[in-house]
Amino acid sequence: MRRVVPPIVAGVLALVLWELTVTLGRVAPFILPAPTAIWRELVAQRGNVWDAALASGANALVGLIAGSVAAILAALAASRFRTLGEVSIPFAAVVGALPIIALAPILNNMFESTSSVPRRIVTAIVVFFPVFLNTLRGLREVSPVHQELMHSYAAGGWTFARKVRLPGALPHLFTGLRQASSLAVIAAVVAEYFGGLQDGLGARITSAAAFTAYPRAWAFVAGACLLGLTFYLVTLLLERLAMPWKLA
Amino acid sequence: MTAVVVDNVTKVFNQGRSDEVTALAEVDLTVDDGEFVSLIGPSGCGKSTLLRLIADLIEPSTGTVTVADRPAAQARREQEYGIAFQQSGLFEWRTVRRNVELPLELRGIGRAERKAKAEQMLELVGLADFAGHYPGQLSGGMQQRVAIARALAVQPPLLLMDEPFGALDEMTRERLQSELLAICAKTRTSTVFVTHSISEAVFLSDRVVVMSARPGRITASIEVRLPSRDEAGRQSPVYFDKITEVRKALRG
Numbered sequence: 101m102r103r104v105v106p107p108i109v110a111g112v113l114a115l116v117l118w119e120l121t122v123t124l125g126r127v128a129p130f131i132l133p134a135p136t137a138i139w140r141e142l143v144a145q146r147g148n149v150w151d152a153a154l155a156s157g158a159n160a161l162v163g164l165i166a167g168s169v170a171a172i173l174a175a176l177a178a179s180r181f182r183t184l185g186e187v188s189i190p191f192a193a194v195v196g197a198l199p200i201i202a203l204a205p206i207l208n209n210m211f212e213s214t215s216s217v218p219r220r221i222v223t224a225i226v227v228f229f230p231v232f233l234n235t236l237r238g239l240r241e242v243s244p245v246h247q248e249l250m251h252s253y254a255a256g257g258w259t260f261a262r263k264v265r266l267p268g269a270l271p272h273l274f275t276g277l278r279q280a281s282s283l284a285v286i287a288a289v290v291a292e293y294f295g296g297l298q299d300g301l302g303a304r305i306t307s308a309a310a311f312t313a314y315p316r317a318w319a320f321v322a323g324a325c326l327l328g329l330t331f332y333l334v335t336l337l338l339e340r341l342a343m344p345w346k347l348a
Numbered sequence: 349m350t351a352v353v354v355d356n357v358t359k360v361f362n363q364g365r366s367d368e369v370t371a372l373a374e375v376d377l378t379v380d381d382g383e384f385v386s387l388i389g390p391s392g393c394g395k396s397t398l399l400r401l402i403a404d405l406i407e408p409s410t411g412t413v414t415v416a417d418r419p420a421a422q423a424r425r426e427q428e429y430g431i432a433f434q435q436s437g438l439f440e441w442r443t444v445r446r447n448v449e450l451p452l453e454l455r456g457i458g459r460a461e462r463k464a465k466a467e468q469m470l471e472l473v474g475l476a477d478f479a480g481h482y483p484g485q486l487s488g489g490m491q492q493r494v495a496i497a498r499a500l501a502v503q504p505p506l507l508l509m510d511e512p513f514g515a516l517d518e519m520t521r522e523r524l525q526s527e528l529l530a531i532c533a534k535t536r537t538s539t540v541f542v543t544h545s546i547s548e549a550v551f552l553s554d555r556v557v558v559m560s561a562r563p564g565r566i567t568a569s570i571e572v573r574l575p576s577r578d579e580a581g582r583q584s585p586v587y588f589d590k591i592t593e594v595r596k597a598l599r600g
């Protein structure tokens with residue numbers, strides 16, 4: 101309770117403050133609509149928000165899974181072969197810092213306009229880097245005592261990876277996945293701003309804004325927030341299930 | 349058969365660099381079959397290093413190490429010894445029982461037998477009730493006891509222990525000393541035991557090997573023949589004489 105109550109109180113206060121600023125300050129709706137106006141739109145458009153969220157959610161999920169699997173495999177390879185790891189870390193750090201989302205228009209031109217693949221590829225690439233870097237760090241961080249112990253058992257490389265490296269890397273892996281889960285939703289939504297199939301939250305936001313229906317645009321933004329939050333919380337739940345020893 | 353022969357071993361870390369350390373110089377040590385040998389000496393004199401050399405976790409700079417009449421590397425591969433490090437080195441993602449099971453698991457022993465053996469060992473170190481806990485839920489001394497149980501689980505011919513009782517209270521320590529002696533006597537295990545406690549070394553050992561620092565050398569090897577290793581043994585004049593002898597050897 102003590103962990104849940106303060107953020108909720110803070111959130112409610114922020115909303116009230118927002119509402120008061122907009123109504124008392126007579127802020128034009130194209131600058132910032134009131135939370136109540138956004139809420140009304142959200143209720144009115146709930147069917148559309150839901151459908152768009154499902155489409156964006158599916159893209160984010162596919163991208164997240166594909167990107168994570170690729171990243172974990174790459175991290176395993178990079179931890180196994182020393183030189184590969186040394187080369188790949190700075191490389192991954194630099195590429196990961198680039199605005200990968202900018203690839204969206206190029207990918208959109210490579211596929212048909214009815215394809216969901218470009219958005220999923222962008223998402224997968226965005227997801228790849230935090231998962232790769234964190235997992236690799238975890239795989240490399242083996243305590244010297246564990247190393248000596250497994251050596252004393254004459255354990256081979258594969259046994260060592262399976263029994264020590266992988267479970268030891270789980271906390272780092274999930275740090276990466278937590279970052280990646282939010283990024284996946286952002287990437288899947290924002291990729292639609294650059295064309296391609298227009299069935300997700302990103303497309304709805306741009307078209308609502310183009311029609312100057314600002315509260316509606318904000319309703320879809322709220323949908324995107326909720327989707328991102330869902331991804332984050334599910335990842336958090338998986339983390340708890342995967343690492344019961346951390347709960348204790 | 350001889351359990352351990354360390355022949356004229358020198359160990360230099362970071363050879364040729366500015367941080368070069370001669371951890372051990374010209375060390376000779378023989379541990380007979382079934383013998384209990386303690387290593388005692390000031391901090392940094394190379395006790396852990398000597399244990400690691402016997403375990404073939406590091407290689408000597410010069411000299412040879414033989415375990416069970418084989419080169420140390422071969423003995424390690426053939427799982428001739430069990431080891432308990434100065435740090436417990438438990439795997440935090442395994443429960444206490446599964447930690448003790450690990451060496452059995454790696455030897456391909458079946459699930460049921462593994463479980464039974466692990467529970468028996470946990471009983472021995474007084475942690476039967478904590479089998480399902482994770483190491484993070486245990487105190488330092490309890491973790492140390494799990495590590496001891498893990499080293500004993502495979503019933504190795506040679507036991508290498510690095511200050512295993514360092515983090516324990518006096519009562520637990522004395523109880524585990526007796527348990528360890530009983531196990532060693534029953535299975536004729538040879539033991540190399542590192543400790544900072546003179547009384548512990550004298551009580552447990554057939555021989556106490558005293559080391560000095562910088563560079564690490566063996567300065568004395570003191571035979572101990574206690575009339576019995578129990579409460580009466582701890583009261584015997586021999587016990588006190590030997591404690592004095594080891595203390596004098598440590599002072600140099």
Ligand SMILES: Nc1ncnc2c1ncn2[C@@H]1O[C@H](COP(=O)(O)OP(=O)(O)OP(=O)(O)O)[C@@H](O)[C@H]1O
Pocket residue numbers: 361362369370371390391392393394395396397398434
């Ligand atoms: N891996 C290493 N690299 C470099 N120097 C080392 C290494 N391991 C040990 N040494 C050095 O070797 C010397 C002996 O270390 P060792 O750990 O064997 O001491 P010890 O007798 O076990 O001490 P303590 O009683 O404090 O555990 C120390 O000076 C230490 O700095």
Ligand SMILES: [Mg+2]
Pocket residue numbers: 395396397434510
């Ligand atoms: Mg030591």
